[in-house]
Amino acid sequence: xxxxxxxxxxxxxxxxxxxxxxxxxxxxxxxxxxxxxxxxxxxxxxxxxxxxxxxxxxxxxxxxxxxxxxxxxxxxxxxxxxxxxxxxxxxxxxxxxxxxxxxxxxxxxxxxxxxxxxxxxxxxxxxxxxxxxxxxxxxxxxxxxxxxxxxxxxxxxxxxxxxxxxxxxxxxxxxxxxxxxxxxxxxxxxxxxxxxxxxxxxxxxxxxxxxxx
Numbered sequence: 001x002x003x004x005x006x007x008x009x010x011x012x013x014x015x016x017x018x019x020x021x022x023x024x025x026x027x028x029x030x031x032x033x034x035x036x037x038x039x040x041x042x043x044x045x046x047x048x049x050x051x052x053x054x055x056x057x058x059x060x061x062x063x064x065x066x067x068x069x070x071x072x073x074x075x076x077x078x079x080x081x082x083x084x085x086x087x088x089x090x091x092x093x094x095x096x097x098x099x100x101x102x103x104x105x106x107x108x109x110x111x112x113x114x115x116x117x118x119x120x121x122x123x124x125x126x127x128x129x130x131x132x133x134x135x136x137x138x139x140x141x142x143x144x145x146x147x148x149x150x151x152x153x154x155x156x157x158x159x160x161x162x163x164x165x166x167x168x169x170x171x172x173x174x175x176x177x178x179x180x181x182x183x184x185x186x187x188x189x190x191x192x193x194x195x196x197x198x199x200x201x202x203x204x205x206x207x208x209x210x211x212x213x
Contacts, residue, residue: 031077031173034097040064041100043108044071044137044169046093047116048124051190052199053094055183056115056212062103067095068175068182071137072167080176083131091131095172105143109150111213112136117202118154121163126197137169144168 034042047053050068057066070078073090083090096108116134117124123132136151138144147166155162174180183190194200203211 031171034067034095034172036097037064037099039099039101040097041105042139043096043098043105043143044093044139044172045096045108045112046072046091046133046135046137047112048092048127048132048134048199049193049197050092050094050175050179051182052194053092053115054181055190057094057096057108057111058183060098060103060108060111060213062099062101062107063096064099065097067097068179069093069095069173070175071170071172072135074170078173080179084129086129086131089130090173091133091135092175093135093137093172095174105146106150109136109147113150113154114207114210114213115203116164117206118158118162118164119160119206121165125199125202134164136164136166137172138166139169 036042045053045057047056054066054068057063069092070083070088070090071093073083073088075082075088075090078088078090082088083092098108118134121133123129124134136147138147144166151162151164151166200212
């Protein structure tokens with residue numbers, strides 16, 4: 001009887017451990033939902049290095065928070081090494097949380113275009129590869145319509161094919177803590193990187209006086 005009881009207890013403990021492990025795996029399979037303040041909305045953009053995308057949007061009035069991260073792929077909880085190493089289908093991106101009463105999605109789109117090289121699908125500036133490709137990720141149908149309209153407007157302006165893709169937003173995974181607010185935490189390194197990458201020089205070539213918004 002005692003042996004049977006111990007065997008039964010072991011079975012219950014194993015089942016509980018398995019259930020807990022499965023529950024944890026399910027929780028990990030979904031990124032954390034953004035904690036949006038009252039009246040705030042979110043938008044997701046990719047324009048190469050997320051340090052720069054984050055820093056570019058943080059300058060805008062009405063932007064509450066910008067988070068660097070990974071999106072556009074199906075893999076769960078990707079790491080920086082996996083993404084830039086081409087082991088996932090994600091791109092570096094930034095999630096912009098903004099006060100929709102102060103700045104609209106159309107203004108964010110205008111700012112995005114003037115901070116991206118719209119002709120380069122193979123990366124952005126000195127960063128090459130699929131993980132640096134430019135995208136707009138609308139989070140709802142209204143954003144999708146506005147994003148498509150903005151793409152058409154930019155295409156009409158140039159005689160070259162616009163390579164920025166528009167794709168409905170999927171899971172957005174925040175990047176590692178050391179990537180967040182990188183320009184603020186590491187201003188000298190960030191400026192050396194941005195200048196060495198010739199990001200602003202290329203933006204001026206494409207957008208002239210409108211570069212960087």
